Amino acid sequence: MFHHIHLLVNDFHRCFYITPSDSVPLPFPMSHGTTTLAFMFQGGVLAAADTRSSCSGLVACPASQKILPIHSHLVGTTSGTSADCALWKRILSRELRLYQLRHGRRLSTNGAAKLLSHMLHPFKGTELCVAATLCGWDGGEKRGISGPSLCYVCSDGTLLQGTLFSVGSGSPYAYSILDQGVKWGLTVDEATSIAREAVYRATHRDAYSGNNVDIYHISSKGWTRRNVKNIMNHFKYVR
Numbered sequence: 001m002f003h004h005i006h007l008l009v010n011d012f013h014r015c016f017y018i019t020p021s022d023s024v025p026l027p028f029p030m031s032h033g034t035t036t037l038a039f040m041f042q043g044g045v046l047a048a049a050d051t052r053s054s055c056s057g058l059v060a061c062p063a064s065q066k067i068l069p070i071h072s073h074l075v076g077t078t079s080g081t082s083a084d085c086a087l088w089k090r091i092l093s094r095e096l097r098l099y100q101l102r103h104g105r106r107l108s109t110n111g112a113a114k115l116l117s118h119m120l121h122p123f124k125g126t127e128l129c130v131a132a133t134l135c136g137w138d139g140g141e142k143r144g145i146s147g148p149s150l151c152y153v154c155s156d157g158t159l160l161q162g163t164l165f166s167v168g169s170g171s172p173y174a175y176s177i178l179d180q181g182v183k184w185g186l187t188v189d190e191a192t193s194i195a196r197e198a199v200y201r202a203t204h205r206d207a208y209s210g211n212n213v214d215i216y217h218i219s220s221k222g223w224t225r226r227n228v229k230n231i232m233n234h235f236k237y238v239r
Contacts (some may be wrong), residue, residue: 002212006231016138017217017233018188026193026209031056032172033097033169033170033206033207033208033209033211034049034050034052034053034066034078034079034148034167034168034169035050035166035168035169035170035171035174035199035203035209036048036049036078036079036133036148036166036167036168036207037049037077037164037171037174037178037195037198037199037200038051038077038133038135038164038165038166039150039163039164039165039178039182039191040149040163040164040184040185041182041183041184041185041186041191042185042186043186043187043191043217043219044137044218044219044220044229045135045136045148045149045150045217045218045219046149046180046188046191046192046195046215046216046218047075047133047135047195047212047215047216047217047218048067048195048196048198048214048215049066049067049077049078049158049199049201049212049213050066050164050170050202050209050211050212050213050214050231051063051065051066051209051212051213051214051228052064052122052203052208052209052210052211053082053205058092059210062210062211063122063211063212064082065214066078066214067088067214067216068085068086068214069223070089070092070093070096070112070134071093071097071100071106072106072136072147072217072222072223073106073136073137073139073222073223074109074112074134074135074136074137074218074223075130075134075135075136075216075218075223076092076133076134077132077133077135078100078130078131078132079098079129079132079167079168080129080130080155081129084128084129084130085130085131085132088116088119088120088132088170089132091119092112092119095115095119096112096115096129098115099182102104105117106138108136108138108149109135109136109137109138109149109150109151109157110149110151110161112134112151113134113151113153113159113161114159116132116134116153117153117157117159119155120155121157122124123155124156124157129155130153130154130155131152131153131155131167131178132152132153132154133150133151133152133153133165134149134150134151134152134153135149135216135218136148136149136150136218137149137218137220137222139220145225148172148218148219149161150162150163150164150165152157152165152167159160164182166178166198168202168209169206169208169209170202170203170205170206170208170209173179173198173201173202173204173205173206174198174199174201174202175198176201177194177197177198177201178198178216179205181194181197181198182194185195185204188217191217192215192217192226195215196213196215196229199213199231200213200231203231210229210231211230211231211232212229212230213228213229213230213231215227215228
């Protein structure tokens with residue numbers, strides 16, 4: 001499988017990679033930001049993100065989807081360049097589906113993170129910008145541990161396992177809520193409320209985050225998307 005991935009990435013690298021000397025200089029600084037978060041609790045994994053895509057001082061899209069389903073029990077939050085994130089999530093989704101067809105079982109969340117990191121490695125040092133938090137439930141496989149799992153993968157080579165991650169320009173503000181509110185024994189409704197407040201607090205201070213709060217819950221039954229709510233509806237969190 002990894003030999004197949006290696007050939008795929010090498011072909012992609014030859015076709016699309018442009019050396020810095022050949023690239024066209026940007027007419028303005030491409031400042032951008034986001035707020036994404038994910039944490040584990042007794043009910044599974046909860047992932048949340050804002051929906052604002054920005055390009056320098058411009059709000060390019062107020063309703064972009066920053067949490068992308070990968071397969072029935074795995075979603076990924078996206079931070080970085082939107083096009084890069086969408087492309088590599090589609091590639092990962094395809095490879096995981098092929099793995100399932102070949103082996104008769106799903107690849108674990110940790111295995112999916114290693115696979116994505118392996119695919120991104122040839123592009124380290126280029127302008128590729130992908131930072132993904134893979135949120136999944138491992139179970140039903142012939143071997144391995146059943147339960148929630150969380151991994152962070154970045155195109156700079158970072159690969160981390162943990163129970164709580166927040167990524168993006170608004171993450172310092174989100175962590176202030178998550179660190180004091182996230183506990184293992186939370187119910188789904190309590191976890192959803194904390195995630196919404198964390199994103200709201202981040203959007204209140206970070207100019208590059210805003211518009212709506214998008215939330216996904218991943219459990220043994222698969223992923224479900226909670227209602228997308230406008231940030232304006234969260235003024236109840238202001239004390």
